[in-house]
Amino acid sequence: MPDASAGSDPLHLGAVSTHTQTAEFDPPLQLALGGVLPAVTCGYETWGTLDPDAGNAVLVCHALSGDAHAARHDGADEPGWWDALIGPGKAIDTDRFFVVCSNVLGGCRGSTGPGSTDPATGRPWGAGFPAITIADMVTLQKRLMDRLGIARWRAVVGGSLGGHQALAWATTHPRCVEHCVALATSPRLTSQALAFDVIGRNAIQTDPQFHGGQYYDYPKGAQPDTGLAIARMLGHITYLSSEGMDKKFDVDRNAPRDVVTGFEKRFSVGSYLAHQGDKFTQRFDANSYVAITLAMDRFDLGRDRAALADALHAARGDGAQGAESGVKSFVVVSFSSDWLFPPQQSRDLVNALAHLDHPVTYAEITSPGGHDAFLLEDEIAQYGPLIAAKLGRVTRDAPRLRPTDAPVLELIRPGESVLDLGCGSGRLLAELRRRGHTRLVGVEVAQPKIIAAAARGLDVIDYDLNRGLPAFADGQFDTVVLSATLQSVDELVHLFDEMLRVGRRVVIGFANFAHKTLRDDYAKNGRSPRSEGAGGAYDHPWHSTPNRRFPSIVDVLSLIDERGAALHEAVYLDSASGQRIDAADDPNLNADMAVVVVSR
Amino acid sequence: MPDASAGSDPLHLGAVSTHTQTAEFDPPLQLALGGVLPAVTCGYETWGTLDPDAGNAVLVCHALSGDAHAARHDGADEPGWWDALIGPGKAIDTDRFFVVCSNVLGGCRGSTGPGSTDPATGRPWGAGFPAITIADMVTLQKRLMDRLGIARWRAVVGGSLGGHQALAWATTHPRCVEHCVALATSPRLTSQALAFDVIGRNAIQTDPQFHGGQYYDYPKGAQPDTGLAIARMLGHITYLSSEGMDKKFDVDRNAPRDVVTGFEKRFSVGSYLAHQGDKFTQRFDANSYVAITLAMDRFDLGRDRAALADALHAARGDGAQGAESGVKSFVVVSFSSDWLFPPQQSRDLVNALAHLDHPVTYAEITSPGGHDAFLLEDEIAQYGPLIAAKLGRVTRDAPRLRPTDAPVLELIRPGESVLDLGCGSGRLLAELRRRGHTRLVGVEVAQPKIIAAAARGLDVIDYDLNRGLPAFADGQFDTVVLSATLQSVDELVHLFDEMLRVGRRVVIGFANFAHKTLRDDYAKNGRSPRSEGAGGAYDHPWHSTPNRRFPSIVDVLSLIDERGAALHEAVYLDSASGQRIDAADDPNLNADMAVVVVSR
Numbered sequence A, B: 001m002p003d004a005s006a007g008s009d010p011l012h013l014g015a016v017s018t019h020t021q022t023a024e025f026d027p028p029l030q031l032a033l034g035g036v037l038p039a040v041t042c043g044y045e046t047w048g049t050l051d052p053d054a055g056n057a058v059l060v061c062h063a064l065s066g067d068a069h070a071a072r073h074d075g076a077d078e079p080g081w082w083d084a085l086i087g088p089g090k091a092i093d094t095d096r097f098f099v100v101c102s103n104v105l106g107g108c109r110g111s112t113g114p115g116s117t118d119p120a121t122g123r124p125w126g127a128g129f130p131a132i133t134i135a136d137m138v139t140l141q142k143r144l145m146d147r148l149g150i151a152r153w154r155a156v157v158g159g160s161l162g163g164h165q166a167l168a169w170a171t172t173h174p175r176c177v178e179h180c181v182a183l184a185t186s187p188r189l190t191s192q193a194l195a196f197d198v199i200g201r202n203a204i205q206t207d208p209q210f211h212g213g214q215y216y217d218y219p220k221g222a223q224p225d226t227g228l229a230i231a232r233m234l235g236h237i238t239y240l241s242s243e244g245m246d247k248k249f250d251v252d253r254n255a256p257r258d259v260v261t262g263f264e265k266r267f268s269v270g271s272y273l274a275h276q277g278d279k280f281t282q283r284f285d286a287n288s289y290v291a292i293t294l295a296m297d298r299f300d301l302g303r304d305r306a307a308l309a310d311a312l313h314a315a316r317g318d319g320a321q322g323a324e325s326g327v328k329s330f331v332v333v334s335f336s337s338d339w340l341f342p343p344q345q346s347r348d349l350v351n352a353l354a355h356l357d358h359p360v361t362y363a364e365i366t367s368p369g370g371h372d373a374f375l376l377e378d379e380i381a382q383y384g385p386l387i388a389a390k391l392g393r394v395t396r397d398a399p400r401l402r403p404t405d406a407p408v409l410e411l412i413r414p415g416e417s418v419l420d421l422g423c424g425s426g427r428l429l430a431e432l433r434r435r436g437h438t439r440l441v442g443v444e445v446a447q448p449k450i451i452a453a454a455a456r457g458l459d460v461i462d463y464d465l466n467r468g469l470p471a472f473a474d475g476q477f478d479t480v481v482l483s484a485t486l487q488s489v490d491e492l493v494h495l496f497d498e499m500l501r502v503g504r505r506v507v508i509g510f511a512n513f514a515h516k517t518l519r520d521d522y523a524k525n526g527r528s529p530r531s532e533g534a535g536g537a538y539d540h541p542w543h544s545t546p547n548r549r550f551p552s553i554v555d556v557l558s559l560i561d562e563r564g565a566a567l568h569e570a571v572y573l574d575s576a577s578g579q580r581i582d583a584a585d586d587p588n589l590n591a592d593m594a595v596v597v598v599s600r
Helices: A004-008 A134-147 A161-172 A191-205 A208-213 A225-239 A242-249 A268-280 A286-298 A305-316 A343-355 A370-375 A377-390 A405-410 A427-434 A447-455 A492-502 A516-525 A553-562 B004-008 B134-148 B161-172 B191-205 B208-213 B225-239 B242-249 B268-280 B286-298 B305-316 B343-355 B370-375 B377-390 B405-410 B427-434 B447-455 B492-502 B516-525 B553-562
Strands: A021-025 A040-047 A057-061 A098-102 A153-159 A177-183 A329-335 A360-365 A418-421 A440-444 A459-462 A477-483 A503-511 A566-574 A579-581 A593-599 B021-025 B040-047 B057-061 B098-102 B153-159 B177-183 B329-335 B360-365 B418-421 B440-444 B460-462 B477-483 B503-511 B566-574 B579-581 B593-599
Touching: A021 A134, A040 A134, A057 A134, A057 A161, A098 A134, A134 A161, A134 A286, A153 A161, A153 A377, A161 A177, A161 A286, A161 A305, A177 A377, A191 A208, A191 A225, A191 A286, A191 B225, A191 B242, A191 B268, A208 A225, A208 A286, A225 A268, A225 A286, A225 A370, A225 B191, A242 A268, A242 B191, A268 B191, A305 A343, A329 A343, A329 A370, A329 A377, A343 A360, A360 A377, A360 A447, A370 A377, A377 A447, A405 A427, A405 A477, A405 A503, A405 A566, A418 A427, A418 A492, A427 A440, A440 A447, A447 A459, A477 A492, A492 A503, A516 B516, A553 A566, A553 A593, B021 B134, B040 B134, B057 B134, B057 B161, B098 B134, B134 B161, B134 B286, B153 B161, B153 B377, B161 B177, B161 B286, B161 B305, B177 B377, B191 B208, B191 B225, B191 B286, B208 B225, B208 B286, B225 B268, B225 B286, B225 B370, B242 B268, B305 B343, B329 B343, B329 B370, B329 B377, B343 B360, B360 B377, B360 B447, B370 B377, B377 B447, B405 B427, B405 B477, B405 B503, B405 B566, B418 B427, B418 B492, B427 B440, B440 B447, B447 B460, B477 B492, B492 B503, B553 B566, B553 B593
Parallel strands: A057 A098, A057 A153, A153 A177, A177 A329, A329 A360, A360 A459, A418 A440, A418 A477, A440 A459, A477 A503, B057 B098, B057 B153, B153 B177, B177 B329, B329 B360, B360 B460, B418 B440, B418 B477, B440 B460, B477 B503
Antiparallel strands: A021 A040, A040 A098, A503 A593, A566 A579, A566 A593, B021 B040, B040 B098, B503 B593, B566 B579, B566 B593
16 A cells, blocks of 8 residues: 655665765756656765865765765764775875765665656656666766866776776766776676676566555555565675685574574575665665666677777777877776676776777786675775875885896887886886886786786786787787796797787897706706706796796797797896806806897 | 365476376375475386396486486487486496486475375475475485385486485485485585575565465466576576576677566576576476475585585495495586586585595586586586496406506505506506506596596596695505606695605606706707607607606605605616616616605
8 A cells, every 4th residue: 555654755765874965957867778867966975175176086986785975074974885995095095185976876875766756747756767877877977077166087986886887987088087997897797797687676576566666655564675685685695705605604504693584594694695685675775776787787888809999999088189188097906706797807898908008907806705805995905006006196116126127128219118028016117117118018917016016106917928918909019028927937839929919029038047057957966957046037946946937048049930030139148247148158058047139 | 366276286387297107105204304294205207127136226316496307218208307318328328227217305296295285184285394305305215216126226316406315315325325426516505505595485485476385276377486487597597607608698688589578588698587487487386496495405414524524424334234335436526617516515525535435536527517517418428428437338448558657566566555646547547457456546637538537447536636635534545656747746745745645655657857868958959858758758848848847866856855755666767668777877867767666
C-alpha cells in the first residue's frame, strides 16, 4: 500500500554530510542518449581555498556507492571515503589545493537522480528517469566547475567509476584537465564485470517491491531493499580478492556474527554479506544503483587498440587550440589482485596512450586488496606519491651518476626524445631532463623504483621487457636506451628487434662477461667466475645470480649483426678507472663494460 | 493461490532420461547431521556390462546441476554431460567397464530430494527436508553399490561437487575405492566460492514465491523461479573464466539475442544469462539447489595441512584390514583458469596426500575454460589419459635410456623408494619399475611430459621445483634424484636443502659447464661457449638458452660443502663415449657430466 505521508522523504535515506552544498542549474541538461533533464542539482563538497587565479582546483570523482564526502573537513567530522589521500599535507594537499568532489548525476546523495522530483509531475522520476552516461556525469560536473569559476582542473582524480569519469573528462574536455589520474579502472568493463552488474540489476528489478521503479510512495519496508541488498552483496565479493576474503573469513568460517537480517547468516562470510547488504539499503536508492551501473556498463572507450587510440587522441586537445591545450599527462594505477578491473585493462589504456606519445605514468601496485585496493591506506601510501608528484611535489635531487652512465649520456644527442628501458629510479632520465630533454619516458618493472622515478616527476611505465614493446610505435623515439639491463632479460632477441623498431637509434650499455677477471677464474680454476667490476654485475654466486644472460662484447656484436642491425659507435671501458679501452686493445678481454649505438 | 491439481507433478520439471532406472531402499537413512529419511530412492544409469566378479565397476559422480545421464547410451540418445570421457573406447571405456552414475541425494532428477514425498505427510518435503552432507550422498550411492552387488569400485570419478563425492568415498569407504579421481575440486570451498553460494540461496529464499520452501502446491509461474534463475546466472559467471567470457561475448557485446525473458537482456552477456537462468528453472528445483549447495558449503576436509592430512589418512584404510585395503591411488586434476576451485586447492590436496606417502598423480591443465573446463572436450583429451592409465590402459614401452642415466641408476640401490625431480616423461622411473622398485614418485612441470609419464602408469605430480618440496616429509624417500635438471632451477639453494631434507640420500646428475670444450671457446675466443655434449645442455645460444644456472663440477662440490652435506660418491663421465673419468684425471676439465651422491 502506498504511504502518502512518506512523500516528504520518499528515499528514506540517511542525510548526506552537513558539508554537502548544493548548486542548482536551471538550463535543461541535454543527455547523451537523447533524454533531457529540465533542471539539475549538484551536491558537492570542497576543501581548501581557491587561488585568486583559480589555478589550484582538483576534482575528485567517486565510485559507485560513494558520495561527495571524500574526506573529513575537520577533526569532528565523519570519516570520508578517501581520507588517506586528501587532506592537509597529504598527496592531494588541501593546504595547497582547492579540492572539489560532487555526487554523480543519477545518484541519491545530493545530486539529481531517479529519486529527485520530476518537475513535470511533481513526483519522483523513478523509472521515468532518462538513461544517463558517464559523459552526462561530467556535464553536470562541468556546470559546477563553471559556477565555481574554474577554467582548468589541475587534476581530475578517480578510481573505478571515478576513473571512468576522469577518462571521460580527459577525452571530452581536454582543455579543462591538466592531469588525468585514473585508478583501478578500464576503457570499458570486462564481460565478466558486466555480467555481475546485469545480475545485480536483475535482483533489483525482479524484486516484486520494485514496482517498475515507482516504489517511492511505498513505506521503506515495502521498497525493493531485498534486491538492492543482493546486488550490494554481489558487488562486495567483486571488490575483494579471493585471497583477501579467505584471510578475513576463513579462520572462523563457521562463526557468523549474530546480525539481525532476513538473509542467510550461516557462515561468517554470509553474516558479513547480509550486514553489508542490509546496511546499504539505508543509504542508497535502488533506481540510482540501476542508473549508475548502466552508465558504467555503457562506458566504452573502445575494444581494441585502434578504437582506444581514436578515443584517447581527443585528450591531446589539438585542433583549434593547439596541442598545448590538452591533457598534459595521465597517471594510471592498477592493483595486482583486482579481478573486476584487472591490470591488463589499465595496460591497454597505457599502451594506447604511450603509442600516441601522450605522457603517461603507470604503476601496478602489488596488493591483496582487490578492486577496493584504491581505497586502502597501505595502497594509498604506495600510489599517493605519483599523484603528489603530478601536483608539483617533486623530488628535485641531482641523482649520482654511475661511471657507466657517462658514455651512455654522451651518445645521446641534445634534445632527443629518449625511451629508457629498465630506467630504475630515473637516474639517467633525471640527468637528461637537467640537460634540457623534454620528451623522456622510462620503463621499469620494480615497483619501488617506479614510484621513486615518478616522484622525480618523470613519466615511467610499469612494464615487463620480456613482452617486447607493444606500447610503442615504429620510430617513436630518437633514442631507445637499454643500460645495465640486458643481462636481466629472458626474451632478449625479441626485445632487441623491438628496440630497433621503436627507436631510430638504440644505445645499449652492458656488462662484458668475457672480461679478463672472469676468464682467468673460469679457465684456470674451472669455477663459475665471480669478480668485482661491471657495476656489480659480476658479483653474484652462480646459484643465486639474478642475471639471466651472460654475453661477451663479441657475443653482443654478433647478435647485432645477426639481427641485421648496423653498428654506428662502440665505446669500451674499464669501469673501475673510468678509462676507455681502445678498440685495438682487445676490449673483449680488457673492458668490463661496453656501450654500442645501433640502428636498423 | 495453491493449485491443487498440480499435485501429481509438483516439481513441474522435465522428465529425466528414459535410461534412468530407480532403486528403492526401505531402511531409514540416518543422515550425518542428525536427520532421518524413512525411505530413499536412487535414480541411476549404467553403461557396459558388470563382470561376473563385479570387478569392473566405475562410479561417476555429477556436479551441482548434473544428473545420472552422464553419457549417451546409443546413437539416438540425448547427449550426456560427459560424453567425451565415457563411452566405447573412451578414457572410461564402456566396452571394458560397468559404469554407474546416480543422481545425488537431495537432487531432483530421480533421487530423493526436497521435492520428494514425505511419507509422514504425503506431501513434498519442501523446507522440511533434513540437512544433508556429501557423506550422505555417498551413503545413498553405497546402498546402490550393494544392491548392484559391487564390493569395490575400480574408480570413483567426479568433478567439482562430483570431486567432493569422490573424496568423501575415499575417506569414508576406502575399502570400496581402488582409485579416486577428483577433478576441479577442493578440500573445502574458498570463502569467495562460499559467498557466491550464499548469494544464490539468498536470491532463492527471499523470492516471495519461495513461501519458506513450501511452494509445490503453487503453479509453475508462482514458484520461486526468479530467485532460482538469478542463482543460476551467478553460477554461470563463476563457471567461466573472464578470458572465456570476453571471447564469447565481447566482440558483439551490444548485440543481445532476442530471448523471451522477464530479465534484463541489454547486453549479449545479459541475454545469455537470462536464457540460461530461465532454462534452468525448467529442469531444476529451487529447494534442491539450496540443499545441494549447502552440502557443498559444509564439505570440509580441513583448513590446513595437518587437518587435511588427518582426513586423508583414512583413505589408507589401515586398521583391521591392513594398508592394502585402502584407496590405491588418487588422480587430482585442476585447470589453470578455474577461479572457483583454484589450482592451489588441488595442490593442497596433493601435498597432503604426498606427505602421507599416498600414491597420487596431479596435473594442472592449462585451459581458458574456467571451472567448467573439466566438462570440455579439449580438456578431456588432455586429462583423459590419466584416468585411462589408472583403469589399466598403460603405455608399456621400454624407454630408451640416455648415456647419463646409467650412472644415476647404478647409484640407486635395489628396492629403494625414489622421488625423481624433473622426471620428464618418466624414463628413469619406468626403468626403476622394471627393476622392481615399487615406491616411485615423479615431479615434473611440463604438462605433456606429466601426461606421458602418467600414461606409463607412473605417479607424477605437477610441481614447480622453485617452490621447494613442501609436499614431502622429512626423510620420506630413500633416494631423491635430480637428473639433468639442476641447470633449470632458479631457487637452487633452497631446492638443494629441501632435497637433503626429504631424501635419506640425494643423487644429482648434472652437466659440467667448465668442460674443456667450453673453456677453450670462452677463454680464447671470448664467446659465450657452446658445444656438443652433456646431453645437449651446452647447445644453446647465450641469448636464448633455457638454462638458468651454469655450474662446474667444482662449483657443485663447493655448494655441497657450503650447505653442510656429505659427499658419498662421485662419478664423472664423458657422455659421448660413455667413459668414466677418474677423479685424478681433472674431471672438472675432462668430464661433461657428473653424478654425485650426498646426504646430510
